[in-house]
Amino acid sequence: MKNMDVMLLSTSCIQSQLMKELLSESLGPSITLVNQHTFAYHDWNKPALILVDLANLPTSNQPWELYLRGFKDNISTVLLNTQDSISAQKLLQWPNVYGYFSHYEDQETLIRGLTKVLKGEHWIPRSMLIEMLLYLQSIKPITTTSIELTSREIDVLNLLSNGKSNTEIANELFVSEHTIKSHLYKAFKKINVKNRVQAKRWARCHLPLYDG
Structure with a gap:
């Protein structure tokens, strides 16, 4: 994922600043810290990888969450600090999701996984990939030959x-x-x-x- 902006979407707090500095030092590309109030004003013409820190963000149909999910192009996402019980349905709601890391992942695993993502690979467990496939096979399609919603x-x-x-x-x-x-x-x-x-x-x- 060369030539992409990499952003950490979190709250503006000491913990988030420390995470941003750690990831920047470990991964190479400079990472921008944005919060749920300011990231909507970003220029999205350039492709971006958004690291979504779920532990430090209010969720469930928040304005920032719906705004982000409205993007289908130019944006890829990685979820950080997810709950153990995250489902394939929830994961697929995020635009171009490349991976997720639960709240109990250690630092070494996080850095190794994000390094893979920055190379264009996915970091999703095999069991979740199977669940995602089964879910996609079971759902009713959004569009038909006569209905094509944006x-x-x-x-x-x-x-x-x-x-x-x-x-x-x-x-x-x-x-x-x-x-x-x-x-x-x-x-x-x-x-x-x-x-x-x-x-x-x-x-x-x-x-x-x-x-x-």
């Missing part, structure tokens, strides 16, 4: 399914309410529904990453 339309429908209002969706995706209305109008036409209730029911049946 990644942003999928994000909006997922949030709608979680009971969010247009204003709340706009705030979480960092766009205007008018933009959300436009996404919903286009999505409703594609999935052939007439209202939010029908759209919510459709999303629960057809969006594999729905987290109800």
